[in-house]
Amino acid sequence: MARLSWKQNENDASIKEAVDLVREHGEVLPSVADEEAFGALFDRFSDAKVVLLGEATHGTSEFYRARAAITKRLIERHGFSIVAVEADWPDAARIDAYVRHRPIPDGEDEAFERFPTWMWRNEEVYDFVNWMREHNKDKPEDERAEFRGLDVYSLNASIRSVLDYLDRVDPEKAKEARGRYGCLSPWQSDPARYGRAVLTGQKKPCDEALLRQLQDILDKRMDYLQAEGGEAFFDAVQNAKIVHAAEHYYRIMYEGATESWNLRDRHMFETLQSLLARRDNAKAVVWAHNSHIGNAAATAMGWQGEFNIGELCRKTYRDQAVLIGFGTDRGTVAAADDWDEPMQVKTVRPARPDSHERIFRETGLGCFLSDWRENGQVDLMDALSRPRLERAIGVVYRPETELYSHYFEAVLAEQFDAFIWFEETKAVTPLTHAHGKGMPETYPFGL
Numbered sequence: 001m002a003r004l005s006w007k008q009n010e011n012d013a014s015i016k017e018a019v020d021l022v023r024e025h026g027e028v029l030p031s032v033a034d035e036e037a038f039g040a041l042f043d044r045f046s047d048a049k050v051v052l053l054g055e056a057t058h059g060t061s062e063f064y065r066a067r068a069a070i071t072k073r074l075i076e077r078h079g080f081s082i083v084a085v086e087a088d089w090p091d092a093a094r095i096d097a098y099v100r101h102r103p104i105p106d107g108e109d110e111a112f113e114r115f116p117t118w119m120w121r122n123e124e125v126y127d128f129v130n131w132m133r134e135h136n137k138d139k140p141e142d143e144r145a146e147f148r149g150l151d152v153y154s155l156n157a158s159i160r161s162v163l164d165y166l167d168r169v170d171p172e173k174a175k176e177a178r179g180r181y182g183c184l185s186p187w188q189s190d191p192a193r194y195g196r197a198v199l200t201g202q203k204k205p206c207d208e209a210l211l212r213q214l215q216d217i218l219d220k221r222m223d224y225l226q227a228e229g230g231e232a233f234f235d236a237v238q239n240a241k242i243v244h245a246a247e248h249y250y251r252i253m254y255e256g257a258t259e260s261w262n263l264r265d266r267h268m269f270e271t272l273q274s275l276l277a278r279r280d281n282a283k284a285v286v287w288a289h290n291s292h293i294g295n296a297a298a299t300a301m302g303w304q305g306e307f308n309i310g311e312l313c314r315k316t317y318r319d320q321a322v323l324i325g326f327g328t329d330r331g332t333v334a335a336a337d338d339w340d341e342p343m344q345v346k347t348v349r350p351a352r353p354d355s356h357e358r359i360f361r362e363t364g365l366g367c368f369l370s371d372w373r374e375n376g377q378v379d380l381m382d383a384l385s386r387p388r389l390e391r392a393i394g395v396v397y398r399p400e401t402e403l404y405s406h407y408f409e410a411v412l413a414e415q416f417d418a419f420i421w422f423e424e425t426k427a428v429t430p431l432t433h434a435h436g437k438g439m440p441e442t443y444p445f446g447l
Contacts, residue, residue: 014383014386015358015359015362017383018359018383018384018386019359019362019363021379021380021383022359022360022363022370022380022383022384023363023364023365024380025370025371025372025377025380026363026365026368026369026370026421027041027368027369027370027371028365028366028367028368029041029367029368029369029420031367032062032065032066032069032367033065035068035069035072036069036073038066038069038070039069039070039072039073039074040073041369042070042073042074043073043077043078044371045074045322045324045373045418046074046077046078047320048283048317048319048320048321048322049276049282049283049284049317049320049321050272050276050283050284050285050286050313050317050320050321050322051070051074051080051283051284051285051286051321051322051324052285052286052288052293052309052310052313052321052322052323052324053066053067053070053071053285053286053287053293053324053326054288054289054290054292054293054294054323054324054325054326054416055067055287055288055289055290055326056289056290056325056326056327056328056391056392056393057328057333057335057348057392057393057394057397058116058119058289058334058335058393058394058395059116059118059119059333059334059335059343059393059395059427059428060328060331060333060334060422060425060426060427060428061124061425061426061427061428061429062328062422062425062426063326063328063422063425064122064124064125064128064428065124066326066420066422067285067287068124068127068128068131070285071083071128071285071287072128072131072135074283074285075132075135075145075285076135078283079281079283080145080283080284080285081143081144081145081146081279081282081283081284082145082146082148082275082276082279082282082283082284082285083132083145083146083147083148083284083285083287084148084149084150084271084272084275084284084285084286084287085120085147085148085149085150085286085287085288086150086151086268086287086288086289086292087112087119087120087149087150087151088112088114088149088151088153088154088157089148089149089150089151089154089158089238089239089242089271090105090149090154090157090158090161090239091111091112091113091120091149091154091157092111092147092148092149093105093148093149093161093235094110094111095111095129095147096146096147096148098129098133099129099132099133099136099144099145099146099147100136100141100144100145100146101133101136101137101144102231105161105164105235114153115336115339115340115395116336116343116395117343117430118334118343118428118430119395121430121431122334122428122429122430122431123428123429123430123431124428124429126431129147132145132147142279146275148271148275150267150268150271150272150286150288150309151264151267151268152242152245152246152249152263152264152267152268153246154239154242154246155184155188155191155242155243155246155247155250156188156189156191158239158240158242158243158246159181159184159188159239159243161235161236161239162177162181162213162217162236162239162240162243163177163178163181165228165232165235165236165239166217166236168227168228169223169224169227169228169232170220170223170224170227173216173220176213176216177213177216180206180209180210180212180213181210181213181243183206183209183210184206184210184243184247191246191247191250192250192253194206194247194250194251195250195251195252195253195254196254198251199251199254199255205247205251206247207244207247207248207251210240210243210244210247211244213240213243213244214237214240214241214243214244217236217237217240218237221233224236234274234278238271238274241267241271242267245263245267248263249263249264249267257306258304258305258306261301261306261308262305262306262307265292265306265307265308265309265312266307266312268288268292268309269309269312269313272284272286272309272313273316286309286313288309289392289394290325290326290327290390290392291308291392292308292309292310293308293309293310293323293324293325294308294310294323294325294410294415294416295308295310295311295314295323295414295415295416296308296310296311297311297414298410298411298412298413298414298415299390299408299409299410299411299415300408300409300410301408310323310415319374322373322417322418323415323416323417323418324416324417324418324419324420325412325415325416325418325419325420326419326420326421326422327356327357327360327390327391327419327420327421327422328348328357328421328422328423328424328425329348329350329351329357329360329361329423329424330347330348330349330350330351330423330424330425331347331348331424331425331426331427332345332346332347332348332425332426332427333345333346333348333393333397333425333427334346334427334428334430335393335394335395335396335397336395336396336397337396337398338396339395339396343430345427346397346399346427347399348393348397348399348425349399349402351391352389352391352402352403352407354388354389355388355389355390355391355407356384356388356389356390356410356412357390357391359384359388360419360421360423361423365421365423366422366423367421367422367423368420368421369418369419369420369421370384370418370419370421371417371418372384372413372417372418373417373418380413381413382413384411384412384413385411385412385413385414386411387409387410387411388409388410388412389407389408389409389410390407390408390409390410390412390415391406391407392406392407392408393406
């Protein structure tokens with residue numbers, strides 16, 4: 001008992017020291033409703049090539065509003081031109097066309113229809129998307145800010161996009177593509193079944209045919225560029241890459257979580273690189289979960305072999321990549337009980353006493369920024385360099401098993417360059433049909 005008491009006192013002392021240092025260095029933020037004042041405090045990161053903005057959940061209003069305020073500032077004042085989000089490419093392409101005043105891609109699909117619809121079909125994103133459209137209105141086409149998706153889940157939609165493109169520019173090659181993609185046709189609506197079929201020997205992998213299809217499109221680059229221009233060609237290539245990557249993802253998902261996670265984040269990072277390469281002196285803002293944008297090498301994820309966008313950006317862009325995490329203690333969140341189940345507004349439990357979040361809560365500052373990037377705050381970094389628990393809520397939240405389901409160990413000072421804290425937060429508001437009234441016919445959410 002004496003040893004346990006000594007250990008507890010040591011932990012209490014280290015946490016008190018961390019609380020005092022975070023309070024001392026914390027910069028209280030204005031209300032996120034005052035977007036101009038809030039965003040101005042992030043001018044310090046304008047020298048970066050990539051600013052990665054996280055979230056501790058996939059359903060918290062303040063995280064979306066804060067990212068929007070920061071991103072608007074970086075676009076308006078500092079030359080950032082790409083917003084790349086943790087979303088499917090074809091869905092984001094419809095939003096991108098809307099905000100850049102381009103023709104909406106063919107097809108009857110509405111943007112962000114698949115689970116979890118609330119993650120992008122919400123009032124917070126609605127407001128930001130319409131701001132982007134207004135911002136771009138009077139700008140030359142090559143100076144308009146883009147809205148792009150990074151994710152790998154759009155197998156079915158990406159196949160349709162490639163075929164639609166080839167039908168327009170090269171009908172003969174479209175026939176070949178249909179034959180190759182036919183390898184996946186029995187599983188397109190439920191690609192996880194394809195992975196099981198390959199694993200159990202009921203199906204041969206389709207990867208070689210899909211790679212040949214991608215290469216065929218790349219080989220005809222000059223012809224296709226003349227037919228429809230660079231934007232349509234880039235979209236077709238990206239969709240062909242997604243089909244190839246998604247096939248691989250669903251084929252290996254049963255081999256282990258590490259392999260499929262790494263494939264997904266590598267794909268997202270390579271998509272980000274492709275976007276940056278298309279524009280001179282391009283600068284991007286990334287919106288994704290903390291688990292993607294923080295440096296995985298400083299977390300239990302990395303210690304078990306996983307990497308992520310944040311780690312790859314830090315290795316590639318070094319000081320030109322800024323990794324900003326977000327956190328909260330309590331409030332409400334939009335989430336489901338399980339995958340493909342209805343969204344609920346759930347109550348977020350106060351953070352555990354052995355967590356990083358407990359330290360930020362006990363400062364009493366409410367809403368503030370901790371920034372240890374190049375500021376020489378060695379004492380603050382030391383205090384946040386002890387491994388502690390950190391909470392991650394995705395589209396599923398299970399408060400009754402929160403420790404097992406949502407906490408992982410991390411070294412915060414190495415995971416992020418800065419951290420934005422909201423002590424109490426509320427759930428995002430899903431869009432309703434009322435939001436589509438009075439919008440242009442090109443409005444991409446199809447409400």
